């Protein structure tokens with residue numbers, strides 16, 4: 001069984017692929033101080049609750065926070081007796097290499113998303129991921145990542161407002177009933193919700209103009225469904241896109257290794 005680990009700047013998601021499907025998805029907050037032993041206690045408890053055997057034979061990691069990789073490697077070595085593939089490291093091949101400025105280190109989550117999306121939706125895509133950052137990843141005709149856009153994430157923007165303005169509370173993001181808020185919370189919710197609708201629409205339109213061809217928009221991340229309420233922004237929403245991409249990259253590397 002393959003253990004897939006997706007470490008974002010906010011949350012780390014673990015999932016197990018049994019050869020035909022993902023058995024479960026478990027989420028833990030990202031903290032580079034977390035030790036291999038801590039991960040294992042947490043993971044094995046969840047696995048035993050769901051009555052899974054710990055038969056991990058392979059592991060692949062995507063880490064946007066490089067410092068977490070050390071302890072995740074120790075986890076794989078010590079508890080699963082396996083050497084993990086780490087996306088972005090030279091020994092981890094991608095089906096199609098990215099085409100970006102020399103020296104650019106593209107976030108592994110973005111590369112993984114594009115692999116997952118290209119497999120499911122074919123060429124000419126814009127992948128929108130609502131994580132810590134809201135990212136737009138452009139997939140070319142051959143499946144290559146060819147660049148994109150990085151904007152501050154929704155929760156980060158809310159947090160920044162609360163931190164920077166003494167009278168603004170922390171609020172949850174939701175779709176407000178009206179654009180014009182008649183109280184502080186409603187005003188903030190409107191700014192965030194309609195602001196991000198405008199941001200997504202505007203950036204997608206501009207990317208389409210720049211590429212001068214039809215492009216499908218695939219959304220992922222916890223907040224994607226919120227921004228899909230009746231606006232037709234996305235052609236598809238996929239909550240398992242990163243896991244799917246990790247599994248494909250792992251299979252590709254296995255194939256390459258065995259010829």
Ligand SMILES: Nc1ncnc2c1ncn2[C@@H]1O[C@H](COP(=O)(O)OP(=O)(O)OP(=O)(O)O)[C@@H](O)[C@H]1O
Pocket residue numbers: 007008009010011012030130131132133155172173174220221222223226
């Ligand atoms: N209505 C909502 N309001 C605020 N947060 C929400 C809402 N719905 C989902 N979320 C949050 O979205 C997050 C899931 O998003 P996702 O895994 O895509 O990104 P992340 O974990 O925040 O970021 P990263 O992947 O960069 O670490 C969860 O932390 C969840 O709490």
Ligand SMILES: CC(C)(CO)[C@@H](O)C(=O)NCCC(=O)O
Pocket residue numbers: 008009064105106107108109110131132133135150
């Ligand atoms: C943009 C984030 C933070 C999104 O998770 C991550 O992909 C990252 O740290 N990227 C590095 C820079 C880049 O992708 O060009």
Ligand SMILES: [K+]
Pocket residue numbers: 008109129131221242
């Ligand atoms: K993510």
